[in-house]
Amino acid sequence: MMQEIIYFVFCGLCLGGALGVLIVPGYVNSAMSMLVSMLGVAGLLLLMEAYFLAFVVVMVYAGAVMVLFVFVVMFVGDRRDNTGFMKKVALVLLWVGLGIVLGLFEPEILKGGVSEALKSGADRAVPPAVSVAKNYGISLFTTFMLPFQVAGVLLLAAMVGIVAVAKRGTHKKRGGMESA
């Protein structure tokens, strides 16, 4: 019983925060509701016993990415979202409709691919694979060695690209695109 309550709380945080990104006015409020959504996702990961991933999500998403978003929002200035009321109502209706459709048809879609035995967790004699942090390290440095290195190169490229984008035009004034 307690498990279900916790599940619904995290699920509500996750989906409510996501809906908040769609309909809440103002950029800071959007960022905060995305933060709520990410915390809900971390809670769901905790329920799946992927503890390490949950903490990484809190650190990276709720920490680093959120700080970046709030920084840019402060740079741009927090202004009101001028989305009309009717458009918001339409968005919420579309969202609820999507939820109903997905909730109804999701077990049907998966029926062929997932056997009955896999619907719940594995046997409880050993801890599930996703709950042991050591497994991630072993997998990263054996099976996924090349993607791991590529991810490192990607992050380096992103860093260089950010510096290049942000640095251009700081020392000499450029004409701006509106003259085109």
Added chain:
Amino acid sequence: MEHTLHQFLFPAMMLFATGLLGAMFKRNLITIFMSIELMLCGAMLAFVAFASAYNDIDGAVFAFFILAIAAAEVAVGLAIITRLFKLENTVSTKNLNTLGD
């Protein structure tokens, strides 16, 4: 634990659908980027749900790659947004039609 795969796939799909709606219908770049983050997060949740159901670590490791992609993407995107804001003084896609007709 008594949780089933479907319990976690539903929030994953709803996160993805919400992000898709936001990316399609929102008008300012910052919210569009947040929606893209939501989509990535939904994909990550689905990966981990299947990894947890199959008791296989490979899917969960992909969550790390998704995190790396998301961090790189949001950093580059926000740099472009700040640059665009300096040039055009707006972040609304209504006013950013220089490449259009």
